[in-house]
Each structure stands twice: as C-alpha cells, then as structure tokens.
Amino acid sequence: MTCRTSVRDVRASAASAVLGVTRPVLTGAVSAALVLGGLTYQAPALAQASGPIKIGFNTELTGPWTFFGNSCVAGLKMANDEINKAGGVLGRPLEFVTVDNQTSPTQAVAASRNLDVNDKVVALTGPTSSDTALAMYGYAEQQKIPYLVPVAAFPQLTKPGTRYTFRIEPDAAGWGYVIARFLEERKPGAKVALMYSDAALMHAIVAGFKYQAPRSKLTIVSDVMFPQGSSDATVQAAQVRAANPDYVIVMGAGAFDNVMQNQLLDLGIKPEQLLHPYGITTQVFGWGQRSAGMIYGSFFDHGLDNLPAEGRDFIKRFDAANGRPPSYVENYCYNTPYIFKQALELAGVVDREKLRDAFSRMKGREVTTGLPVSFDKNGARKEYIYFMQLLSVDGKRTYASKQIYYHEWDADAIPVYDLVK
C-alpha cells in the first residue's frame, strides 16, 4: 500500500521539477521566507558589553583524561575566585563557562562552536589532552578566537603561522629530546624500551626521543604502541622484559598507564628503571608506594628545590582546600585566569582581536613561580623541564619527591615542527 502511494507522490514532485513554477507558489514561498527571516534575524554578535567577562573553558571531565581535566578545574577555580573577590578584571567579574568534551576531539569542536556562537565567549581555554586541544586549535584559528592552552603540549599547537593560539606548557617533542639527554648522562649507551598509548601527546614525545636517541648513543630495544581502549599489557610487558632494557619509558592514556606500570613491576622491572615523561599528583597516587624510586617529568612539583615564597604559599593553600598537594597541571591552570587578567588589562577592552594582540606582546609572570610569561611569534613559551624521583607515597594524601635534573632548551634545538605533523 505504502509502496503504491509513494510512487504517485514521487511522480508528482518529479514532474513539478520539470514543469515551470507558478506565480502564486513563488510569491507564497518568498513571503514565507521573509516572515521567517524577520522572526529569526538578530544583529550580528557584538563583543560582550556588560556583565561578567565570559571565557570558554573546554576540558575533560569524563573519558580517559578525566584526572587531568579535574586537576585543572581545581586550580582554575581557586584563582578565578581570588580574582573575582579582589574586584575582577576591568571592573567586571571573570566567568569561565565550563563544558565537558569527554576526551573526544569531535565533542571538543562541537563544544567550542557552542561556546563561540551561543555563549559568545571572548576567548577559549582548556583541554589538557593534545588530541582535543588540536581539534579546538583548528576551530580557534579558523574562527579567529584567542585560545590559551594551559596544559597540552603537542608542538603543532604553535606551528609556524599560528595566530590565535598561545601555549603555556613546553612542547612535548622537547620532553622526548630531554629524556634522551638525561638518560645519556645517567647511563651512557643505555638500552631503552618504549610503551605508550596511541595519542597525539605520546607521538610527539616519542618523535622527540627517537630524534635524539641515536645522537645520544642510546639503543631502543623495544617499541610498543597500544590502541586507545586497551586493557591488558601482559604479553607486551613480557616482551619488554625479555629485551632486558636499562630504562622503560611508560606513558599510557588514563588509567591504562597504571596497568602497564604494574605489569612491568610484576615481571621484575625495578621502579628505578621506569621513567614517565610527566607526572601529576593524582597520577602519583595511582602509581602508589610500590613505584617509589621511579622518575617522572614535571614543570611544577612541591618537591622542587628552589620554589619562591609565592609558590610555597600556593602549595599550602591548595593543599588546605583540596587535601592534596598541587602539581604542574594545577599550577598552570591556577595561573591561567591570572594570565587572562594580565592580557585583558593590557588590551583594555573585551575584544577578541585586541585580546589576541595583548597575548602576543604581553610580558607577564607566573604568579606562583615568577617565571616569565611571554609568547613568541607562533604562540610558544619558554622551554624547560624538571625530572623528579618519587621517594614515597602516603596513600591519597601526599607524596615525597626530589628534583634530580633540570634542563632548559631553545625551541629550535630540535626541528620540532618537522618531527611531528
């Protein structure tokens, strides 16, 4: 029945396409369109004139990168409250419109579009994962929205030609490069194994490491990449163990990091042989006491040697509020509202183009460490990294660590933008 009816409909409309258009129909359609237009037309979005200054904060509240996203939110909230209590920026409160991107690039783009079009934010900030950050980067550059990246280290976020994106964290290919230099110093001619998840950040670190490894006379004895969503590494851990490496560089997405680490320890790899390119407080709690002795990279840690008084004070206040010491993610995200404050005050008005210009010429400071905050022509910042050794972990309360290495390098020490596309 349906079939026959539809054939008739089909003929009618197909025929109408071939025949001309009658006048009443045309006028009807056009007037309908005009009426609809009158209903929906709005003046093009102007810059926000009053009320809070809105900034879109797009981060990982669910999915594999949850623990990074939540750490970041904790730091950001603290600074935002302080700023608003002290009178806000340009006489207006600062508001971070927070959305969850589920650690999915697709969601991150969709959420950015919503923040841009519906909330009319003056700038974007957020992701702690490089995959989501890259997706947002594309959107921000295309739509000309200033975008401040607190914690995502993929080099291409500041590739030559970047105009609207500014990155606070040193680039990840550089971390890989420094790891090779560090291991060369620790044990010349060391044999190194790599175990990592298939994610943008890991690819960048591995690329930097593989570039420097032969120059530092290191041998890569095993190189295992896991797809996202892996749940077991028994066979691969055995493979790595069988290759008898001096060091294993471990970096997994989300809690898979722990799975790999525990299975390596189960098979008799010593904590001192394990190196994580990055480590934050919640991650350290996950590693636990059995990992004491391992090495991890950081940019801010309460175990650092020469922290200024402001830094010590931040650690104390953060610990009191959250029941755990902050690490580099909390530090960068705590600084983010202050960097916005400095840039907005430099720009003088709430305007996307003016804010972009302010970022590109600002000479600010991290309020916790006093490190300079200024961006080069591509939006990249100072490159540095600390390596820490984990001494002990006290449940989920605190941990002890000591600084064992520090390195600063020039962004062009390695051909960063050619290494990772």
Place this chain on the structure above:
Amino acid sequence: MSARRWAVALGLLALALPFVLEGNRFLAFVYSIVMIHLIWANGMNLLYGYVGLMPLMFAGVAGVAAYAMIYLTRSHEWSFWLAAPMASLGASLFGVLLGLPSLRLTGFYFTLCSLVIQTVITLAFVFFPTFTNGDTGINQIAPPQAPWGGALSGVWMDETLAIVAVLSVLLCGWIVSTRLGKRFMAIREDDVLAEVLGIDVVRDRIIAFFIVSMFASIGGCLFAVTIGFISPRSFDVLTSLNIWLFVAFGGRGTLIGPIIGTIVLAPIPYLLQELQGFKDVLSGVLIIVVTLLMPGGVWGELLRWRDRRRARRALAVGQT
C-alpha cells in the same frame, strides 16, 4: 495546493532559508547540518526504503570519500570542485565492493555483515593515520574555493548545501519514478520472485549500491568542509544508525518521510550539546518506538491512516 505546488514551494523555501538565517550563526549552522543529513537520508532511503537493505556501513563510505577528498586537496593541491567528485567516484566504487555481500546475504545477515564492515572501516581510519591522522582527526579543513575567488563561506556555503540537498531530493524522486526504481521496489518485496520475473537482481543491486554510495560520498565531502574537522568518530556506526533512524522515523520508502525525519531529528545533537548521554538515550528510545509501534514511520503511518479512512468512507458511500 496540489502536491506539485507544495514540492516547488518547499524547494524554494529551502533555497531561500540560507539568506534568511544569515544573521544568526547558530541557526545557520544547524540549517547547514540539516541539509547535509538530508543528502545522506535520501541515499539511505533509496537503499533501505526502496531496495530493502539496511546498510550500516553507510557512514564508512562517506568517511572514505571525505578522507580521500582531503588527501587530494592537501597533498596534490586539487581544487575541492575536482577533488570532491573524484573522491566520491572512488568511494562509490568502493561502496559497490562493500555491497557485494548483499548478493548472497539479505535481512539480518546483511545488516550484521554491514555492521562488521563499518567496524573494520572505523578501525582502519584509526590505525592508518597516514591519511586520517588517527583519533586526533584532521582540523582546519579549508572551505571550497568560490567561483569569484577566495573561499566559499558563510551564506554562499549554506546556499551550496541547500542546492545540493534539493537536487538530491529531486534525483531520488526521479530515480524511483523510472523503471529502475520500480525494479528496486520489486526486489524489495521479493527478490526471488523478481528474479523469476526476469529482473537482473545482481546488476540492479550493484547499481543501487553505486548510487547510494554516491549520495553518501558527496554528503561526506560536504560535511568535512562545512564542519572543518573530521575524525574517525565522525563516521562511525552510530552515524549510520542515526541516518537510518531519520529515514525509519520519517517513513521509509516515501519521499517526504526522510525529509521530515531529518528536519526533526538532525538538529537534536547540536541542541543537546551538553547532554551527550541523554541524546544517546533519546535516539535509542526512538529506535525502539519506531520498530515496535510505527514500522511505517511518521509519514508512512499518516498515509496508511488516510488510506484506511478513505476506504472506510468509500465503503460507507457504497452502503448508502
């Protein structure tokens, strides 16, 4: 108004709306999304509504075309207007290849098979990052070139989408009115009988897969340049299932049904951005409701209700 006038009015409205919505970026965006999904829904309707196969690898074919188009424009610096048709042609041939199982399998086995094919394609997108950049996705996809130079964007991009969408409806209408369309419906009703009646079922199914893949591919290329970002998740099985839902919800095997389904359902994910989980639940519930309660879809049930009423009235007239 007659059906023909309605159709012309609707078509004109579709072409006029981009200019109307120009001032509101959000509505204009939702509109462009609806237009792209309309192209897809028409393709899905041809296969699901008229040939009677449920192809869950539909989105995969769209993805292949989109990635191929991006590869040609980026690595070989082809113009979008050359790359998109070539990529679509290639992807459609690939689609025919993927449709070959339908020569042996129908019904559940074909659907299951297409599900596996879709899963394999999605995995391939993730694991061969040379062309796809893996899970990270490809961003900053350049908009097509405008004939007057520069990039096609804003209202003219939306207008292009509207034109292609209207054309896809017309094309779909034309195909089902031809002899080929009738053969499709005969195959849908009973492929064995169709074979007996002298219809070359194998050839016609291959033709169907080519046409449908063309719809999928062109939609995929336009999707990539409109959104400006694609990742394997843009073309996974849920995308296929959603497009299927537009068709089934509106009414399979009718021209109007998929249009209704797309207009009602396509904007939902963009309106419920922050309630991602809720959106999944909603579309799941809709799938169940459609399957159990209205197998003909909204438009199909409406037509059936009208026919029944007419029959009753005719009966009443006959009795008096």
Place this chain on the structure above:
Amino acid sequence: MSDATLLVVASTLSTGLILGAIFALVAAGVTIVYGCVWLPNASNGQFFLLAALAAWSLTGAGLGSAAAIIMVLLLGLVLSLGLEWLLVRRLYDVPNRNVACFVLTLGLTQIMAGIFSMTWGRWSDQYTLPPLVSGITMIGPFPMTNNRILVLLIALVVLAASFALLRYHRYGRALRAVFQNREAAALRGVDVRAVYRMSFLLGSSIIFLGGLLFALAYSFDLTVAWTMSVTAFAIMIVGGPGSVLGALVVGMVFGFTQAIVSIFASPTAATFSYLLAMLAMLLFKPTGLFLR
C-alpha cells in the same frame, strides 16, 4: 629455550587462554540465545559491561569480590526475567524477527551506552575489581596471578557445563528439538515458550558471568562493550549459530590470534584479523564451521 623466550611464550599462552576462554563464554551466551530462539541480541556487549560495572560499584561499596559476583549474577537473572517479560516475549511469535530484534537491541545498546556515560562515565575512566584470590604462581620465568588462573578455571568449567547441558540433558534435547522444528516439538508436548525463556535466561546469565570474569582478569573501560559485542557475533558466525563447541574452539582461536598477532605485528592488527575472518565466513559459508 632461553629464559627471555620462555617468558614471552608463557605470557602469550596465558593471555591467549584467558582471553579465549572469556571470548568463548560470551559467544556461548550469544549463540544459545540466537541459535535457539533466533533472537540476535546486539546489546549483549552492554549486558557484559553492566555486569562488570555493577561488580565494580559493589566492591567499591565495601563488598568482597566473591559476594559482589554472586549478587551481580542474581541481579542479572532478575533483569533478564524482566526484559524477557517486557520485551523479548513479544517477539516469539513474530515470523522473520531477526532484523526487528537486531534493530531493537541496537536501540537498547544506545540507551544503555548513554546511561553508562552519564553515570559510571562520570565516576571513573577505567575500572578494576579486587582479585578473588591473592598470590602468584611461577610458570617457568613467568609469574601468573592466582586470580587469573581461577578466572580461567571458572570459565572452562562453565563452558563444559553448558556444553553438557545442551548435549545430554533433557532440556538441551528439548531445545534442539524446538530449534529444528518448532511445530513438531510443540506437537510432541514440548512447551516451546518455556524453552525460549530458559534459553534467554541461560544465555544472558552466561554473558553476565563473562563480564564479571573479564573484569576480574583485566581492567576495563566503557568501550569494551562494543568490541565484545562485535567479537561475540564474529565468533558465533564463524563457529556456527547454536554450537557451544564452535564457540569454544573459535573463541580460543580468536584469543590466541589476539595474543600472538600482537607480538609480531601490533596489538591492533589482531582485531582486524578476526573481523576479516568473520566477513569471509559470512560470505562463503554463512552457516558456520560447526554443527550444533
């Protein structure tokens, strides 16, 4: 053999066996429902995941692993009964119900996935259960946890039991009779609807158990549902719908493929290999390798 080689071989064996046994178990659950009742349940992966997540929550609330597992199994039984009563029984008399049921359960899959991402997805990103038993056993140079050995044993015992049930028990014979000819079986006094209900309950419970065992042996996240769903269907198709023996053999082959291919190629190439096996099977011999 050197110690290093032995280590890799032993770890491959253990992974292949455990993965294979769990694959086989889930596929057996799917194959019993599909092969006997002709209901292809696309949401079996979500049931698998639901069991694992529920156990995670219960152990998180302070329950021991063993108690949690028993509670989840009971919960699964109640849930399957409810589902059977609410939805599934409506399809028993529908001829040609395959596609309808498949689509229906795809809808159910989406609903469950949405609920999971709104609830458990907010609480964590990866989940592990505390082990049933502690300690390790050395297999040559390879330390294997006793927990995983126990998981393997449970999986094998349940598989053997369901095989015996279908082959030798009265219920199994009734079930095969219904499958071969529903009308004839009804005439001989078999309560067809009761057999259908039993099969659905049995199949669902086995899938629940599979989820629990997987969670005990490995850590898992929300994406495991979809992978498991497709894998179970693949095993069922290759092994032959309705054949527990087929599920066991093909499940083991897939498990070992996963373990071995991931050594020589990459952990990802393995997934391709068995999906392609399933495609080839669908194309050339849709009835599967094994008879029921």
